[in-house]
Amino acid sequence: GCVSALENNLFRAPVARHEAPETDFLVVVRDGRHYLRAIDGGLHLAGQVHPFARVPAPNSKDHQATVKKKLLTYIHTKLKDGGWVKTMDVVDEFPDVSEAAIRKQLKECAEFGREGADGGKWTLRPGFDMPRDVTDPSNDTPETACLYEALDRGERRLKRLGVTKLHHLTGDVLSAVAEIGRDRALDPAIRTAAQCVVEILRLAPWNVSGALLAALDSRDKVPLQMLVGSATARKTTGRDGAGAKDGGRDRREQAEYPRKRQ
Incomplete structure (x- = not known):
């Protein structure tokens, strides 16, 4: 049968209608205030997102180009x-x-001025023209802005959780975490913390979007941990892994609705 979907230039997500019990209500949080709203006529909820674009990773070529453009414009x-x-x-x-x-x-x-009342200030270099790639409005798309904001949110989340030096699950990182997990002399809290670092990195937006795009292109399986985290992460965050049994159906739906080429 047909599947309704929410689709734009960045992602596609299946949408399904759910009837809400009369005892349910919607909580809206805005500017630190909470508002209650009645649910009339059920809810339409979006499911697993299938991305069309990859979120750039911190310090990648795309990220550096975006930062340079914003810096130069300012x-x-x-x-x-x-x-x-x-x-x-x-x-x-x-x-x-x-x-x-x-x-x-x-x-x-x-140009930097060192002398006079204006010493220590920068003024525009004579004859300087802004590069064309900076002034070209076609490069400033809403999709580009959204991808950059997703990168920024992901990077700030890593820093907030204490991960400041790592952005990818490299072989060295996985080997180090595996070694810590095998060392039974270590405090169990340390082994759990090392595994949590792996989960935090795995769920970074650039890693999630990249893995899903690679899986969609090759028709390969998407690791379940990439979507819901490991058993340790689910236990830590209170997730129960609901929906994991539907992986086969989800792969069939992916085959019936291939990713649209932009």
């Missing part, structure tokens, strides 16, 4: 029409970018 906006900017002004605006990278970008488009 600097040029400050300097045009005779304006000026100090290095620390840019550093405060881009806390996740190193000061060395910011100074390098400033040197490309600005």
Whole structure:
């Protein structure tokens, strides 16, 4: 039969109608306030997302190009029409970018004044023109902005959970975690923490979207841990693994509805 779907240029997700009991209601959180809403006529809920685009990873080529574009646009906006900017002004605006990278970008488009009342300020370099790839509006699509925001959220989540140096599940990381798991002399809490690091990295948006796209392209199986986490993660987060038995049906639906090429 037909399957309803929510689809755009970034993803497709199956949508199904569910009848809600009369005792259920909807809680909306907005600006720190909670609002109760009645559920009239049931709910239409979206299922597993099938991405069409991969979220770029931190420090990847796409990520660096986006950061450079935002940085250059901010600097040029400050300097045009005779304006000026100090290095620390840019550093405060881009806390996740190193000061060395910011100074390098400033040197490309600005001149540094060391003397006089305006000493310590950057002004626009005479004859500087913004690169075409920065000014071209066709590069500023809503999809690009959404992918960058997904990257930013994922990176901030890793930092909030204490993972600041790792972004991918490399062979070295997996080998180290396996070695920790085999060392029975270690505190069980340490072994659990090492496994949690693997789960946190596995569920990063760039790893999830990349694995799902690779599976859709090759018609390969998607690791269940990539979608719901391992048994340890489900126990930690309170997940019960519901829906895992439907993996075969989900793969059949993938075959019937191939990913649309953009």
